[in-house]
Amino acid sequence: MTATHSLAAEELTLAYGERLVIEGLDLVVPAGSITAIVGANACGKSTLLRSMSRLLSPRAGRVLLDGKAVHRMPAKELARTLGLLPQSPIAPEGITVADLVGRGRHPYQGVFSRWSREDDAAVAAALEATQTTTLADRAVDELSGGQRQRVWIAMALAQQTDLLLLDEPTTFLDVAHQVEVLDLLTDLNRTRGTTIVMVLHDLNLAARYADHLVALAAGQIHAAGTPAQVLTEDCVRAVFGLDSRVIEDPTSGAPLMLPLGRHHVDTPAEVSPRG
Amino acid sequence: MTAVVPPPAATVDAVARNRVRRSVRRRLVITVLAVLVAAAFVVTLMVGRTFYPLDEVVRVVLGERVPGASFTVGRLRLPRGVLALVAGLAFGLAGVTFQTMLRNPLASPDVIGITSGAGAAAVFGIVILSLGGTAVSTVAVAAALGVALVIYLLSFRGGVAGTRLILIGIGVGAMLNSVTSYVLTRAGQWDYQEALRWLTGSLNGATWEAVAPALVALLVLGPVLLGQSRNLSALQLGDDTAAALGVRVERTRLIAIVCAVGVIAFATAACGPIAFVSFLAGPIAARIVGPNGSLLVPAALVGALLVLVADLVGQFALDTRYPVGVITGVLGAPYLIYLIIRTNRAGGSL
Ligand SMILES: Nc1ncnc2c1ncn2[C@@H]1O[C@H](COP(=O)(O)OP(=O)(O)O)[C@@H](O)[C@H]1O
Ligand SMILES: [Mg+2]
Numbered sequence: 001m002t003a004t005h006s007l008a009a010e011e012l013t014l015a016y017g018e019r020l021v022i023e024g025l026d027l028v029v030p031a032g033s034i035t036a037i038v039g040a041n042a043c044g045k046s047t048l049l050r051s052m053s054r055l056l057s058p059r060a061g062r063v064l065l066d067g068k069a070v071h072r073m074p075a076k077e078l079a080r081t082l083g084l085l086p087q088s089p090i091a092p093e094g095i096t097v098a099d100l101v102g103r104g105r106h107p108y109q110g111v112f113s114r115w116s117r118e119d120d121a122a123v124a125a126a127l128e129a130t131q132t133t134t135l136a137d138r139a140v141d142e143l144s145g146g147q148r149q150r151v152w153i154a155m156a157l158a159q160q161t162d163l164l165l166l167d168e169p170t171t172f173l174d175v176a177h178q179v180e181v182l183d184l185l186t187d188l189n190r191t192r193g194t195t196i197v198m199v200l201h202d203l204n205l206a207a208r209y210a211d212h213l214v215a216l217a218a219g220q221i222h223a224a225g226t227p228a229q230v231l232t233e234d235c236v237r238a239v240f241g242l243d244s245r246v247i248e249d250p251t252s253g254a255p256l257m258l259p260l261g262r263h264h265v266d267t268p269a270e271v272s273p274r275g
Numbered sequence: 276m277t278a279v280v281p282p283p284a285a286t287v288d289a290v291a292r293n294r295v296r297r298s299v300r301r302r303l304v305i306t307v308l309a310v311l312v313a314a315a316f317v318v319t320l321m322v323g324r325t326f327y328p329l330d331e332v333v334r335v336v337l338g339e340r341v342p343g344a345s346f347t348v349g350r351l352r353l354p355r356g357v358l359a360l361v362a363g364l365a366f367g368l369a370g371v372t373f374q375t376m377l378r379n380p381l382a383s384p385d386v387i388g389i390t391s392g393a394g395a396a397a398v399f400g401i402v403i404l405s406l407g408g409t410a411v412s413t414v415a416v417a418a419a420l421g422v423a424l425v426i427y428l429l430s431f432r433g434g435v436a437g438t439r440l441i442l443i444g445i446g447v448g449a450m451l452n453s454v455t456s457y458v459l460t461r462a463g464q465w466d467y468q469e470a471l472r473w474l475t476g477s478l479n480g481a482t483w484e485a486v487a488p489a490l491v492a493l494l495v496l497g498p499v500l501l502g503q504s505r506n507l508s509a510l511q512l513g514d515d516t517a518a519a520l521g522v523r524v525e526r527t528r529l530i531a532i533v534c535a536v537g538v539i540a541f542a543t544a545a546c547g548p549i550a551f552v553s554f555l556a557g558p559i560a561a562r563i564v565g566p567n568g569s570l571l572v573p574a575a576l577v578g579a580l581l582v583l584v585a586d587l588v589g590q591f592a593l594d595t596r597y598p599v600g601v602i603t604g605v606l607g608a609p610y611l612i613y614l615i616i617r618t619n620r621a622g623g624s625l
Contacts, residue, residue, distance in 0.1 A: 055519065088513070
């Protein structure tokens with residue numbers, strides 16, 4: 001089970017061609033918990049996630065899964081332990097929900113191997129967990145944004161990995177659907193012990209749902225720890241260039257960040273964001 | 276990961292039923308297509324200036340000596356029929372491979388210039404270099420791979436963008452077609468029919484020597500391609516998703532490109548670039564099969580059916596005999612226009 005899997009990055013340097021995105025980054029993902037990565041646009045969150053699931057080879061340093069470098073592991077073996085839902089997955093035209101979720105079984109199937117009862121059970125469990133069973137016969141491109149995101153998560157669940165990385169699973173969803181997706185991931189974490197690493201844009205939802213919060217800036221980890229340790233007014237200023245007030249969320253006790261722009265607040269920010 | 280709560284048996288059964296239903300549909304379509312291809316193939320052997328009944332044709336194919344039929348069917352019609360079959364399968368298979376891999380119906384090898392490359396090289400080899408047989412095939416394959424590489428490099432800018440690749444491919448294809456036309460004008464001794472082979476594709480005068488390399492290429496590379504079908508299906512979800520599912524993306528792409536270019540180049544060396552078969556086979560197969568799994572086999576069969584039927588129509592249904600490529604071209608051109616209009620309307624950037 002999950003707690004035995006460790007995922008960490010060691011002095012990781014990532015680049016696209018000449019362009020360095022991440023430089024000498026060290027990160028330990030706490031096993032069995034929910035980690036949220038936050039940071040400004042284009043700071044390298046997706047790049048980091050892609051490298052942790054070996055979609056991108058490091059320029060220097062390593063990503064270690066259970067002490068082994070992921071970039072040396074056989075592709076399918078890794079895919080049975082660590083799953084990734086990319087920022088913009090593509091649904092082929094007309095594909096049905098059941099078919100798409102079934103694609104999650106790829107790492108368990110060889111060229112000649114047939115579908116097994118186990119595969120069907122994994123797909124069924126994924127549909128149930130995401131409450132998409134009744135959508136099984138629908139075409140993915142006809143679904144609402146929230147339903148579609150649940151289906152993609154179902155595909156990742158059918159992969160039955162102990163670690164699941166998700167790149168902005170809530171972007172483009174309305175607030176109710178965002179909460180729904182985060183609740184689903186929390187259920188998964190609590191009932192199965194799945195280690196979850198997700199990139200989120202909403203700092204307050206990140207602070208509420210994550211056990212471990214990582215703030216990324218300038219290719220480095222600016223701060224990492226519990227949400228209360230990380231989500232501070234100083235951190236928001238350093239990472240986003242934004243003045244803010246951080247208070248305690250009366251509904252959850254997590255830190256709650258209130259942005260201060262130049263208008264509509266009692267004590268306006270002196271500089272505009274990123275000024 | 277052990278699921279803490281096993282899924283309800285009813286859901287598992289529903290998932291299994293759903294999957295079986297999809298694969299039954301696909302298998303049914305494949306069976307029907309295979310029967311139609313076989314029927315069209317047999318009709319190709321039966322009809323012509325002299326009609327030979329089914330039993331005589333079958334006996335010839337099985338190797339028996341039948342006076343009259345043995346020569347006409349065995350020496351003339353059989354190579355032609357086999358070439359139609361092989362070329363159709365090859366064009367269909369290669370076309371749908373490219374379309375799946377690049378996630379775009381316009382990305383078939385005949386639209387993006389790869390077939391034109393093979394055709395131009397073949398006609399150049401025959402007319403200018405006086406090559407024959409295997410040498411022509413070799414030149415065609417090398418040229419097709421070269422064109423694929425050039426298009427890939429020209430359109431590579433930190434990842435291959437589909438639309439740019441297609442536009443560059445169309446441009447390269449047009450250039451290569453003009454090479455073919457130019458070489459043909461230099462070949463004064465050739466008749467119009469022979470020229471048409473290299474412009475639109477033709478099965479006229481097919482011989483076993485011409486058919487053999489295409490057949491061998493299909494038998495060797497086809498299975499390799501089919502072995503990649505699951506990986507290709509995963510690629511449809513995007514490179515990142517495919518990689519996260521354990522697909523080695525670059526390796527899959529390399530194998531698919533080399534095999535698809537290989538089968539299509541050998542076929543083109545034998546019968547010219549039969550217009551639009553690669554382009555049409557995949558979308559037609561997708562319509563019939565629905566989103567129910569890999570399209571490689573259905574598209575190959577649709578390709579074969581297209582070539583066989585178009586050749587029958589070109590030979591016997593009209594007042595003049597037309598080479599097969601003229602008929603498939605008439606079918607394909609409107610679809611190409613439709614596709615471009617639809618892409619435009621959908622707000623696509625093409
Ligand atoms: N495939 C790519 N090729 C070149 N540069 C890229 C590529 N993907 C991302 N980048 C660049 O790397 C930087 C980090 O991108 P990304 O990791 O996607 O940021 P984030 O997810 O934090 O918004 C950006 O400046 C982006 O332009
Ligand atoms: Mg991103």
